[in-house]
Amino acid sequence: MLLKRKALGVISLTWCILAATFAFLPLYLWESGLPQIGHGLGALLTLWSFINGFWKAPRTVKVALVFAMYAVTVNSLMYIKYQDYQTILSALYYSYNVALMGAIIGVAHHIGARSFFRVVRSAFAMWLVLESLIIVGGLGRVFGEFRAMGTFNDPNQFAHWVLWAVIGVAISGFYLSRSMMWGWVAFALGVFLLVLSASRSGLLGMVVIGLALMYSAAYSLLRFCRKGKCRLHLRTLVLGGLVLGAFLGVISIEGFRMELGAQAEKFLGRVTHGLDKGEENLIERGYDRILLFPEYLILGAGEGANERWAGQTTFLGEIHSTPAGVLFYYGIPGSVLFVLMLWSVWQMLPLGWMRLMLLAPLFYSLGTYNLRNSFFWLGLAILYVAGRVLRDESFRGAHPGIVENREHR
Structure with missing residues (x-):
């Protein structure tokens, strides 16, 4: 009896730490690059999972662990040579994120899939609503004159979180209710927040999420019609009507409609301006380093110490692309490990629309380096858990698009 109470106590405390981690991760109280409250709670969750043996x-x-070890090796060598603290911080970020990834997967197994996905859905849905209210209420941060950031420090950072929040709500909502309605509602909020952030990288990712949702809807409709069950459930109609009614009610407010229209016009201006630049976009994002310094493609240049490129390239910031950044920073070995990590998650996902969801942050990453951000690794962990539990529950035939695959555990 005592052991049972202790086990229940561990599960309850684990659930609380997990919920607190998800609740605080979107809250940036000081500058990026420094640990936030959510990161501290994530470290506590990781330590707790190690102590209790469910990491x-x-x-x-x-x-991912091998990739992190390689990143630590490359960055440590570059730190010795150039003494740039950003280089060693990058190594720490990857170590932390992989540890958190293992903790999230272990915690999901320990507390149970339903409890885990309730936390995911509740936290992401709550913050999507809160971020919308904060920005509309004029309480959020703003980059420049019109790019909203909510509780984040950068509009692209904010857009990255929005993508994973929509994915998290869609995945967890589907698992818990076998419905995509949660995903559609989250998508509507995500598009709204994306327009306010005016993130072009975010636009790429959100288009892919939209395609994933439409793919799921089309497949479901086709499947039910083939079985002679081509009808809509009352719950779907009611929820859809409420969402549509709320949307029409909000945009009917003249002042808000005008503000949203002006914001959308500014966002469209950013997109067209970027398209007009053509190849200049690649130079401004650091892609040219791959051609200017091909010797680093073998083993990698490491991150930081960007003064190395002065005089040979105009842009001295980090490469604004995850695929190009991984190739340049960590060479062929790092790129291969990165692709293998993504491929293992891809193989685990049993549904076609889920695989499309995985592509969304990757399309986003073509214009922004998002690999150090914890949400990337947290999102991969959520997708992995979803794929694993759906396969473990023999969830074949209950939804279209199931992909047969024997995953190596």
């Missing part, structure tokens, strides 16, 4: 290292985490 997990499936194939995805093992590959």
Whole structure:
């Protein structure tokens, strides 16, 4: 009896730490690059999972761990040579994120999939609503004259979180209710927040999420019609009507409609301006380093110490692309490990629309380096858990698009 109470106590405390981590991660109280409250709670969750023995290292985490070890090795060598603290911080970020990834997967297994996905859905849905209210209420941060950031420090950072929030709500909502309605509602909020952030990288990712939702809807409709069950459930109609009614009610407010229209016009201006630049976009994002310094493609240049490129390239910031950044910073070995990690998550996902969801942050990453951000690794962990539990529950035939695959555990 005492052991049972202790086990229940561990589960309850684990649930509380997990919920607190998700609740505080979107809250940036000081400058980026420094640990926030959510990161501290994530470290506590990781430590707690290690102590209690439920930290997990499936194939995805093992590959991620090797990638992190390689990143630590390359960055440590570059730190010795150039003495740039940003280089060693990058190594710490990857170590932390992989540890958190294993903790999230282990915690989901320990507290149960339903409890885990309730936390995911509640936290992400709550923050999507809160961010909308904060920005509309004029309480959020703003970059420049019109790019909203909510509680974040950068509009692209904010857009990255929005993508994962929509994915998290869609995945968890589907698992808990076998419905995509949660995903559609989150998508509507996500598009709204994306327009306010005016993030072009975010636009790429959100388009992919929209395609994933439409793919799921079309497949479902086709499947039910083939079985002679081509009808809509009352719950779907009611929820859809409420969402549509709320949307029409909000845009009917003249002042708000005008502000939103002006914001959308500014966002469109950013997009067209970027398209007009053509190849200049690649130079401004650091893609030219791949051609200017091909010797680093073998083993990697490491991150930081950007003064190395002065005089040979005009842009001295980090490369604004995850695929190009990984190739340049960590060479062929790092790129191979990165692709293997993504491939292992891709293989685990049993539904076609889920695989499309995985592509969304990758399309986003073509214009922004998002690999150090914890939400990327947290999102991969959520997708991995969803794929694993759906397969473990033999969830075949209950939804279209199931992909048969024997995953290596």
